[in-house]
Amino acid sequence: MDMAIETVDLTKRYDQLTAVDKLNLKVSQGAIHGFLGPNGAGKTTTIKILVGLLRPDGGTARIFGQEVSGDKPSVRLKFGFMPELPKFPKHLKARELLDIYGRMYGMTQQQRKDQISKLFEQAGLKGRENDLIGKYSKGMQQRLGIAQALLNDPELVIMDEPSLGLDPVGMVEVRELIKNIAKGGMTVFLSSHLLFEVEQVCSHVTIINKGVALVSDRIENVSSKNRAPSVIIIEVSKLTPTIIGSLKKLPFIEDVKAENNKLTLVLDTLEDVRSQVSETITSSGGTIVSMNLTGHSLEDVFVQLVGKSGEEQGA
Amino acid sequence: MTKKPAGARWRTNFLAIVRYELIWNIRKKKFLGVLILAFVFATLVLFLRPILNDLNNVPTAADPAYVVTTGIGIGSIGFFLFALVSVMNSISGEFESGSILPLLTKPVSRTTIYLGKIFAAFLTILGAFILLIIYIAIGGSIVYGPQNNLYLLSITLLGSLLSTLVWMGIIMAIGSVSKNSMLAALLGIGIWLGINIASGILAVFPSQAWVLTYAPGNGATATLTGIVSISNISISSVRPSTVSVIAVKWTDAATSLIGAKGIFQSNLTGYLYSTYTLTSSWYNVTLSLPSTSPSTIFWQEQVNDSLKNVGTTSIESFTVTNGPPPVYQISLAALNSTSTGTDGISTNLITYILHPNQGVTYYKIDIRGRGQEKVSLLSSEPLYTTVSRSIVVAVIYIFVFNLMAWFALKRAQVAE
Numbered sequence: 001m002d003m004a005i006e007t008v009d010l011t012k013r014y015d016q017l018t019a020v021d022k023l024n025l026k027v028s029q030g031a032i033h034g035f036l037g038p039n040g041a042g043k044t045t046t047i048k049i050l051v052g053l054l055r056p057d058g059g060t061a062r063i064f065g066q067e068v069s070g071d072k073p074s075v076r077l078k079f080g081f082m083p084e085l086p087k088f089p090k091h092l093k094a095r096e097l098l099d100i101y102g103r104m105y106g107m108t109q110q111q112r113k114d115q116i117s118k119l120f121e122q123a124g125l126k127g128r129e130n131d132l133i134g135k136y137s138k139g140m141q142q143r144l145g146i147a148q149a150l151l152n153d154p155e156l157v158i159m160d161e162p163s164l165g166l167d168p169v170g171m172v173e174v175r176e177l178i179k180n181i182a183k184g185g186m187t188v189f190l191s192s193h194l195l196f197e198v199e200q201v202c203s204h205v206t207i208i209n210k211g212v213a214l215v216s217d218r219i220e221n222v223s224s225k226n227r228a229p230s231v232i233i234i235e236v237s238k239l240t241p242t243i244i245g246s247l248k249k250l251p252f253i254e255d256v257k258a259e260n261n262k263l264t265l266v267l268d269t270l271e272d273v274r275s276q277v278s279e280t281i282t283s284s285g286g287t288i289v290s291m292n293l294t295g296h297s298l299e300d301v302f303v304q305l306v307g308k309s310g311e312e313q314g315a
Numbered sequence: 316m317t318k319k320p321a322g323a324r325w326r327t328n329f330l331a332i333v334r335y336e337l338i339w340n341i342r343k344k345k346f347l348g349v350l351i352l353a354f355v356f357a358t359l360v361l362f363l364r365p366i367l368n369d370l371n372n373v374p375t376a377a378d379p380a381y382v383v384t385t386g387i388g389i390g391s392i393g394f395f396l397f398a399l400v401s402v403m404n405s406i407s408g409e410f411e412s413g414s415i416l417p418l419l420t421k422p423v424s425r426t427t428i429y430l431g432k433i434f435a436a437f438l439t440i441l442g443a444f445i446l447l448i449i450y451i452a453i454g455g456s457i458v459y460g461p462q463n464n465l466y467l468l469s470i471t472l473l474g475s476l477l478s479t480l481v482w483m484g485i486i487m488a489i490g491s492v493s494k495n496s497m498l499a500a501l502l503g504i505g506i507w508l509g510i511n512i513a514s515g516i517l518a519v520f521p522s523q524a525w526v527l528t529y530a531p532g533n534g535a536t537a538t539l540t541g542i543v544s545i546s547n548i549s550i551s552s553v554r555p556s557t558v559s560v561i562a563v564k565w566t567d568a569a570t571s572l573i574g575a576k577g578i579f580q581s582n583l584t585g586y587l588y589s590t591y592t593l594t595s596s597w598y599n600v601t602l603s604l605p606s607t608s609p610s611t612i613f614w615q616e617q618v619n620d621s622l623k624n625v626g627t628t629s630i631e632s633f634t635v636t637n638g639p640p641p642v643y644q645i646s647l648a649a650l651n652s653t654s655t656g657t658d659g660i661s662t663n664l665i666t667y668i669l670h671p672n673q674g675v676t677y678y679k680i681d682i683r684g685r686g687q688e689k690v691s692l693l694s695s696e697p698l699y700t701t702v703s704r705s706i707v708v709a710v711i712y713i714f715v716f717n718l719m720a721w722f723a724l725k726r727a728q729v730a731e
Contacts, residue, residue, distance in 0.1 A: 014730070048729060048730075051420045052419070052420065053416065053419060053420065053728065053729040054728045054729065054730065055728060071424050071425050071426075071725065073328075073422040073423055073424050074422070076420055076421060076422040076423075077422040081416075081417070081420040083413070083416040083417060083420075085413075086413070086416065086417060087412050087413035087414050087416075088414050088417060089335070089339055089409070089412075089414045090412075091338065091339045091342040091343065092335070092338055092339065096338060097335075100331050100334055100335045101331075101417070101421060103327055103328075103330070103331035103334070104327075104328055104331045104332075104421040104422060104423045105421070105422060106324055106327055106422075145417070148417060
């Protein structure tokens, strides 16, 4: 079986900057594959090469075994693409736009009608179908972007930061939507700079920095091998041994360091446990002055990963 | 989803792009703006003169050639503006807004996208021009009476479209290469203005003015020799069988440059019965002709000779109708300038169809102060040559610039 996406030594340079550096990416069919990296890591550049918006300077990229370079409508028939913060012609109504896109996929009138109603429902745009896109908010354009990527029930959906610019409720809805479409056997390749998003949604992940893939594996393998410890720093009005004792009893606490009135908790979980921590401290008679959660972001994991890969390369 | 053969798919895709673009074009406020402007301008052209005539108690004479010679009523600037608003952001705007990303990743080749876009712009212009022509035809018939040769409006349409397509190609190419609508608009305006300014300057250096006949837009200014508007010749017998009244219509330009009255007075003294001015551009020349008149050729030569010293007019037709008594129908030519560039195609084409024997003459004008202009002949060619050259030039421009625009889109990378 062909890989849904396969790149071999894919390279893209902008003047001096190498945006993508000999990237080897494999996305197997049926996976929800996360493409994780900080801003400027080369995610969008890679995706743009995959969908034919950029020409690579070296290497090859294939989608379902078919070379993507050049103007190839037949390849584009196989995937749906949602750009980062997608924009659409603002003089068109949302339904008109999807209808026109549907025509480009060669869908019949009935197919377009059914599919478009279904997608507006799924994307949470029901009731706004006949509004001009110019009147859509950023979040709504984002939802429209998802809807148009799913228009022809493609075998592969490529999404560039699908939850960017959405409100928290919208982000949750979008993640649920992605999980649902993947249940139908669709391959999803999505880029994100949010670790927790990838962890929640994806089955596989490739972590990229400075155009180089650092890790590419099943998600459980990556997180167990490369997890960065989350840390909560708490300042209490008065630190007592009772507080430290009861905190140590919590299952997700790996280590507790105390210094004056400052507590540093090293966590063994990626979930947000601040409320539990705060309850424990309060019930032990402490008063919290401030609480900060760090080490939960991608950047922290990332620093660790980059450091590690650097050491390995050095050794 | 649905699998179709390639040919059918191409057609579906092309029509989808046309639909995409047409809705956009029609909803563009700028386009509506220019359409309104064109109608305002056409309205002025149509109705300002009769209104002023009326205010000054001058009758507005019927002119059966009005609609055909007025054409679309918007001229070179109109062609340019229509082209500008219809295509200035049709490619570059999509790059700027980012809507090009979802479009280029649909299963439609970029060539189809380009062709669909240019075709939709063409349809938009076509629609606007048809509306304008209908408006001018109806308005002209109301103001200037029943119109002749209305079939020539199809030529007006064709020529105007060619002129506009040249500008569309240029603006499309700048927009597609630069991906910048503002640059496309500004550079487009710059080119249009530049050519217009250049034609003014080059008029003083006429040996180089030929360059302009190969430029888009108005091109060089030349003088049409031959009839512009055939006079409505009315003939009445004041003294039986000896007098013909010849009403001659001159264009305004001709009137000021030639002074028809004086010419007839000084050259046809033997036969002149009376001349009087009807309006600023109409003269009635009454000749007293002998009943046993020499041949038609003789009269033709007489009138021709009388106009020769002006150097710019000639008789186009000189025919005998309704005898006896012999009646001389004289068509007079008047000085009329024309643009030889791509914007002059429709006007020149219509003139050519109506008066195939006309020539186009380029003059050198030395300006030495008021009233001391020295006009000398530079070169002359048949109107046929001018018309066919401007059409060929237009087609080449349309092809080359569209090829550039297409190639730029085909090779475009969407980095931002």
